[in-house]
Amino acid sequence: MPVRTRVAALAALTATALAVGAAATTQAGAAPGETVQKSASAPKKAAAPRFLAASELPPHPTGWTAGPVTDGFPEQLAYCLGEGVPAYDYRHRLFHTELDTSAVQVTVVTGSAAKGKALADRLNKEIRTCAARLERLYPEIEAEGRFFGTLPVEEGATVHGLHTETSYGATDVNLLSVGRDGRTVTVVGWGRMGDFDDAPLAAFKKTAKKAVTKLY
Numbered sequence: 001m002p003v004r005t006r007v008a009a010l011a012a013l014t015a016t017a018l019a020v021g022a023a024a025t026t027q028a029g030a031a032p033g034e035t036v037q038k039s040a041s042a043p044k045k046a047a048a049p050r051f052l053a054a055s056e057l058p059p060h061p062t063g064w065t066a067g068p069v070t071d072g073f074p075e076q077l078a079y080c081l082g083e084g085v086p087a088y089d090y091r092h093r094l095f096h097t098e099l100d101t102s103a104v105q106v107t108v109v110t111g112s113a114a115k116g117k118a119l120a121d122r123l124n125k126e127i128r129t130c131a132a133r134l135e136r137l138y139p140e141i142e143a144e145g146r147f148f149g150t151l152p153v154e155e156g157a158t159v160h161g162l163h164t165e166t167s168y169g170a171t172d173v174n175l176l177s178v179g180r181d182g183r184t185v186t187v188v189g190w191g192r193m194g195d196f197d198d199a200p201l202a203a204f205k206k207t208a209k210k211a212v213t214k215l216y
Helices: 003-011 075-081 113-128 130-137 201-213
Strands: 091-096 102-109 141-151 157-166 171-181 184-193
Touching (some): 113 141, 113 171, 113 184, 130 157
Antiparallel strands (some): 091 102, 102 184
16 A cells, blocks of 8 residues: 555544635615625636646556545645644545556645745745654655756746555555645545656656646
């Protein structure tokens, strides 16, 4: 079983979902039967961020299958981010192949560009320190993290790698990206059994960039 699945169950969290109720209002002093006009200045609901399609992931011999977009923070990213993610209204999509490769995208709209930047910085920090935390929490695991640079897209994206090996010989490699467009932040994770030589870094960078440009 890949380490991303083994340790996810130990670090999983429940994201806080914020439900906002809408109340109907009437104009004071309106005559009976009179139609109440909405204010021209009433804010319009912002479009929801779009998610990657299966065809936009790094190529795989068996192809990818995309799951539905689902509310909440995915436990598939909890091995690195489970205890470091602030409470927001997250949405995510899972992807899988017929073999040992999987992927996930999680997206969140924060309250402002400043909050979006703060969240992206927090996620990057959690990923950078992930290897050390895994080794501290799980003595049977040796972990190595790598930073693969930034991508010039919207407010920027960063790409990271993580390799883990257990004392009984199981190895896994994961690629992760954190990208931001204004107040919206998206994280993409890709993982399979193997080491850094088995990771499609160039193709993943294209996917990470597409994840940000496709948001809006």
